[in-house]
Amino acid sequence: MDIWDYRALSRIDLRIVPVVFCLMGIGLLVISSMTGIEGEETFWTPIAKSQLRWICLGGAMFLFAAGFDYRKLRDWSLGLYIVAILLLVGLFFVSPIQNVHRWYRIPGAMSIQPSEQAKLILIIVVSWFLERKGRAVSAFSTALQVGVLVGVPFLLILKQPDLGTALILYPIVLGMGYFAGLHRGLCRFFTVLGVLGFTVASLLFAGVLSHEKMRPLFTTVLKDYQYERLNPNTYHQKASQIAIAIGGVTGTGWRKSEFSGRKWLPAAHTDSVFSAFAEEFGFLGVTFLLFLFYALIYFSFQVAVVAKDPFGRFLAAGLAMYLAATALVNIAMMCALLPISGVPLLFVTYGGSSLMTTCAALGILQSIYTRRFMF
Secondary structure, three states: OOEEEEHHHHHHHOHHHHHHHHHHHHHHHHHHHHOOOOOOOOOOHHHHHHHHHHHHHHHHHHHHHHHHHHHHHHHHHHHHHHHHHHHHHHHOOOOOOOOEEEEEEEEOOOEHHHHHHHHHHHHHHHHHHHHHHHHHOOOHHHHHHHHHHHHHHHHHHOOOHHHHHHHHHHHHHHHHHHHHOOOOHHHHHHHHHHHHHHHHHHHHHOOOOOOOOOOOHHHOOOEEEEEEHHOOOHHHHHHHHHHHHHHHHOOOOOOOOOOHHHHOOOOOOOOOOHHHHHHHHHHHHHHHHHHHHHHHHHHHHHHHHHHHHHHHHHHHHHHHHHHHHHHHHHHHHOOOOOOOOOOOOOOOOOOHHHHHHHHHHHHHHHHHHHOOOOO
16 A cells, blocks of 8 residues: 555645644744733744744645555554653653753754653553554553553653653553443543542632642642642643633733733743733634533544444544544643643643644544545
């Protein structure tokens, strides 16, 4: 079989194209607004230009992945997994950036974040493993093996520390487990555990549970610095809520934000891009943004339905869960339902690693979609 076929590009689901362009356009609008220099009216700030370059590279990645035959990934699964583990381990042997071991610095003022690629690789590996198990996929031993397969990169990412990426892996693997028919008892247990954890975190951040009063209970299983990640009274958390509240119904207008625009919102063009957007475009803008994400995720799950082989179905389900979990966790963090931990907002947050990975994920989804009748 041909590894890459340009003819597949003519059969992609064109519904995703305007959705992705709108999301990228929103990203450029916010990045330009948040990185502009006072007194200068130019749209193309240095950071906006950099993001445009990443968008062009991401577009090339999407086209390459869409034309690439996803079935070839079966043969590469173990090799990719080993490479991902080595890259994650190697982070602890290089100098930290911003006091954490998350990035490799590349000459030319660039850096890459292996945990972003590790998420994609892990979806491929788990899909391959679940397909190999066949009818034995529902066995308890299979669930344990999947746990080990996922647990190694999960712990390495958590050690960086990168709580946000670790949070994303949890629903991805759980969703793939449900889709593949993994041991139902364990899936239910971890679902209840995840819902319970989310509920407790939300109650803490909503002020229903007192952070200080709950400290003695939580620090019996968590260290003090780990529990502090659940502190709802950090400046970043409060600033994010203030920016969203200021936006009101219609927003302050592009480049007219008094809070985010004056640099009072930390990481306004990266981690906090959702809050910055909400301040400038208000509830109406946020509603439009949520509709775009809903459409993107809905179209992605449709690919899992039409895929004709188990590997394609599991892979599509995992990639759709990746898109859904990443978007929902970022928005939940900005709305003070989860601790802020560096999860990007798909296509909107500034940065190359996230954008390239997301474009690759969408490209693989389209590879599955275009080949649904080619067996």
